Amino acid sequence: MNKKLVGSAVVGAAILAIVVAQFWRGEEAPAAAPPPPAPTTTTLPYQATLEAYNFPDVAGGRGWSIQIPVPSGWSVTHENDRASYRSGHLLLETDKVPISQEDALSGLQAIAAKAHQDGSVVKPVQAGDFGDAAEWDYTYLRDGRDPERVAIIGLGAGDSLVTIRYEAPPAEFDPDRGVLDAAMKVSAPG
Template sequence: MNKKLVGSAVVGAAVLAVVAAQFLSGSDPAPAAAPPPTPAPASAPAPAIVRGSLEIYPLSDATGPGSAIEIPVPSSWAVSRDKERASYRQGDLLLETDRVPITQEDALGGLRSVAGGQGGTVVGHAPIADRDAAEWDYTYARDGVPRRVTVVGLGAGDALVTVRFEAPVAEFERNRGVLDEALKIRS
């Protein structure tokens, strides 16, 4: 008899015996062991944390262990999350915080990189919490309504932490206090 055919028959019989034993024993099979957790790379910063009304981005730069950027956020607004981005909404108003993993010399260069060719203006901003900062202002139309956006980026070592405020043009200045409060960042 062919050795390959005999080997296949033996393996098939063993599989059949295991399956039959599971059905005939009347008990559920033992659950599979959970795979071991995948260790995070040593250079990856911890994910953002929300504590009270703060969005906290732990830092992995040279400022030392335990350092973070703490952004005040509206506690009563609806919040959604996608990885490092937190979006706070109330009606047509939107406040977002995010950590963008890019290499940059400074916040201005980093924000210009993020803005790409999308338009608007990117300019330097006064330092915030002793960190270099830059500001990107632009408008766009959504559903025929012009919207104004201001994004402020802070240099955070191997990343750029951003605060983005968006509102219909007619409501932007009246609600700018939301952005001003969010920019009372601690580091």
């Protein structure tokens, strides 16, 4: 018989005997330490990342900007004035659109009326130190089958409406709303 084959069989039998003896005595292997918790959407850092919308000098005054805290570490795309931040099923999007209304509440109400979203609500809100702000909440069916809940914050900025859109499946909307709450800490024009 081959000596290597016999040696391997002896080592294998020894390992098997140790494993059987350990379970035969009723001892269990120590439990593995749980993995560290994964960062959630509400624990991601916000302090270093800002999405800024700049406005030119008006009537000889100096220009100003609206700065919106956005999540670091999310995938981001920019298209014109729209910035989309995604993490899984969550979306935080900022944009600047022209409006003919004089305030954020009227601007969002006009957008909501065009969208024909049943059960939608538009109301004034506080967004950081920004005085002219409104929120529009509604739910829609994505691709005609998956419900999505949406909150859009509108900030009146002269002839523009800067928006912050937060979208998530209904079960994730409230638990992860900290993403929107952090984004609403916008800097006011000064």
